[in-house]
Amino acid sequence: MEERNGMERRSFLRLAGSLAASALFAGPLAACVSPDASNDTTGAALSGTISLNGSTSMEKVVGSLSEAFMEANSGVTITYDATGSGTGIESARNGSCDIGLASRNLKESETGLKAVVVALDGIAIIVNAGNGVADLTLQQVSDIFTGKISNWSEVGGTDLEIACIGRESGSGTRDGFESITGTEDACVLSQELTSTGAVITAVGSSENAVGYVSLSAVEGQGDVRAVMVDGVVCSEDTVKDGSYAIQRPFNLVISESATLSDAAQAFIDFATSDEASDLIRGAGAIPIN
Amino acid sequence: MRKHGKPVEEIFHGVFFACGLLSVAFVLGITVYLVVSGMPAIAEIGLGDFLLGRVWKPSGGQYGILPFIFTSIYGTLGAVVLSLPLGLLTAVFLSKYAGKRSGRLIRSAVELLAGIPSVVYGLVGMIVLVPAIQAAFGLASGATLFAAILVLAVMILPYIVNVSTTALDAVPREYEEGSLALGATDTETYFKVSMHAARSGIATAIIQGIGRALGEAMAIIMVAGNVANMPGLFKSVRFLTTAIVSEMSYASYGSLHRDALFSTGLVLFLFIVAVNIILNVITRREDA
Numbered sequence: 001m002e003e004r005n006g007m008e009r010r011s012f013l014r015l016a017g018s019l020a021a022s023a024l025f026a027g028p029l030a031a032c033v034s035p036d037a038s039n040d041t042t043g044a045a046l047s048g049t050i051s052l053n054g055s056t057s058m059e060k061v062v063g064s065l066s067e068a069f070m071e072a073n074s075g076v077t078i079t080y081d082a083t084g085s086g087t088g089i090e091s092a093r094n095g096s097c098d099i100g101l102a103s104r105n106l107k108e109s110e111t112g113l114k115a116v117v118v119a120l121d122g123i124a125i126i127v128n129a130g131n132g133v134a135d136l137t138l139q140q141v142s143d144i145f146t147g148k149i150s151n152w153s154e155v156g157g158t159d160l161e162i163a164c165i166g167r168e169s170g171s172g173t174r175d176g177f178e179s180i181t182g183t184e185d186a187c188v189l190s191q192e193l194t195s196t197g198a199v200i201t202a203v204g205s206s207e208n209a210v211g212y213v214s215l216s217a218v219e220g221q222g223d224v225r226a227v228m229v230d231g232v233v234c235s236e237d238t239v240k241d242g243s244y245a246i247q248r249p250f251n252l253v254i255s256e257s258a259t260l261s262d263a264a265q266a267f268i269d270f271a272t273s274d275e276a277s278d279l280i281r282g283a284g285a286i287p288i289n
Numbered sequence: 290m291r292k293h294g295k296p297v298e299e300i301f302h303g304v305f306f307a308c309g310l311l312s313v314a315f316v317l318g319i320t321v322y323l324v325v326s327g328m329p330a331i332a333e334i335g336l337g338d339f340l341l342g343r344v345w346k347p348s349g350g351q352y353g354i355l356p357f358i359f360t361s362i363y364g365t366l367g368a369v370v371l372s373l374p375l376g377l378l379t380a381v382f383l384s385k386y387a388g389k390r391s392g393r394l395i396r397s398a399v400e401l402l403a404g405i406p407s408v409v410y411g412l413v414g415m416i417v418l419v420p421a422i423q424a425a426f427g428l429a430s431g432a433t434l435f436a437a438i439l440v441l442a443v444m445i446l447p448y449i450v451n452v453s454t455t456a457l458d459a460v461p462r463e464y465e466e467g468s469l470a471l472g473a474t475d476t477e478t479y480f481k482v483s484m485h486a487a488r489s490g491i492a493t494a495i496i497q498g499i500g501r502a503l504g505e506a507m508a509i510i511m512v513a514g515n516v517a518n519m520p521g522l523f524k525s526v527r528f529l530t531t532a533i534v535s536e537m538s539y540a541s542y543g544s545l546h547r548d549a550l551f552s553t554g555l556v557l558f559l560f561i562v563a564v565n566i567i568l569n570v571i572t573r574r575e576d577a
Binding site for chain 1: 290347349415416418419423428429430431432509510511514515516517525527534535536538544546
């Protein structure tokens, strides 16, 4: 955390410096530099293409960030392939994209890469709106998904068999959920679905079901309800202060060996800046600052 | 008759020939690509472990597709078993009994059924069929092989109806008249004479239905539960097709996981080729 804040400050200083420099040397031109465009180059207009590739969970966040960035820097085009965290990390490493997107921490095997956290995402445990269970411990969540607890009556609900609904192998949400609950490759699922929407639909149509989805996806859903984990409600505040247990980072992944283009560096600085916070929140994730 | 000597005719002859060759090129291209991209993983995993392995766990390095193979076979056969009697009887009705109005109604309904996109079948299955199965059989989850079989059965119904109707229509009127003249009833005639005469057409209908069911992915991914279990009627299962679809987007490039999905595609392709060969044998025997 300390280290990241340090970096924040540096980039902020660079930004302030560059703005001051433009004000001094370019005079009236400085008025054209939008405060949103937190580029750290010496006032020169950015141009080129930034290619992003990776996590589908980050689509909304990255979408609104790149929209705002492109608006402020008309010479820059940002492309985004929503493939998956694994693919994103891989293409950042082999150079087929500028910035990889990963909705999980880097694995030990994924070396030569640097991850910059732009946002946090809480993973909500959702049940059908008709399900009486309101609070589970992290251990109970893990036991439910590994099949040790197989009936809702064992955790204070009605006498119904539990149907666990998970995501497909390789999904960032699955990886996040399983690594946090310690259920890697141990989940006994009755359905394995390939999208957040499908999980919500499936849980919403069955009182037996329990599933996991991004916090942002739960809002405004009438058929499903997020349960408390260890007595903590899944909300932005509890994810940010770390009290809600099931959360994961949204990372921008860059290769340590490759040199970033000015535009790509400026985008990373922008994504981690204060101005980006509202955009990130608007996209359903939780900004880090 | 073909007229020679006119340059325009010659040019068009060439154009048609080139178009024909294009399809062949596509098939060859896809075949070569599948074999080339499917072989490395099979070589690395080992043919036996790959085809006969019962556990699919890419993160644990286990790539056995036997559950997918069995699921695809069971699911397809189940769908045909349900769909065949229904489709065949519909075809007899359309071909032999139907009046103008009722025939037109049923025919257009069947055509519409064939035109519904598979994702819509899946959606309806997911929202209506899966909860219904769950309630009817008291299961924890209705997303099962059984749900997939029901969806597939409805999906292949129009194919079986259409092809069988054509085959029954083509039965020479004299056969049926002969049978009726010998004192057989309508029902006896249609079941014993017409169907017998149309048997290769009906076989074609079955094979086409099998081909369609084997290759379907979108509809069943939404109702089958998609867990890599060995198949059971009320278990959550994963087909060969859905195995590829559900993991392709997340498998990282160059990984064994991705290659194994290509190999799964190759196995599926071989199944389809086998089905087509059987189809060819049947139709050729008919011609001879």
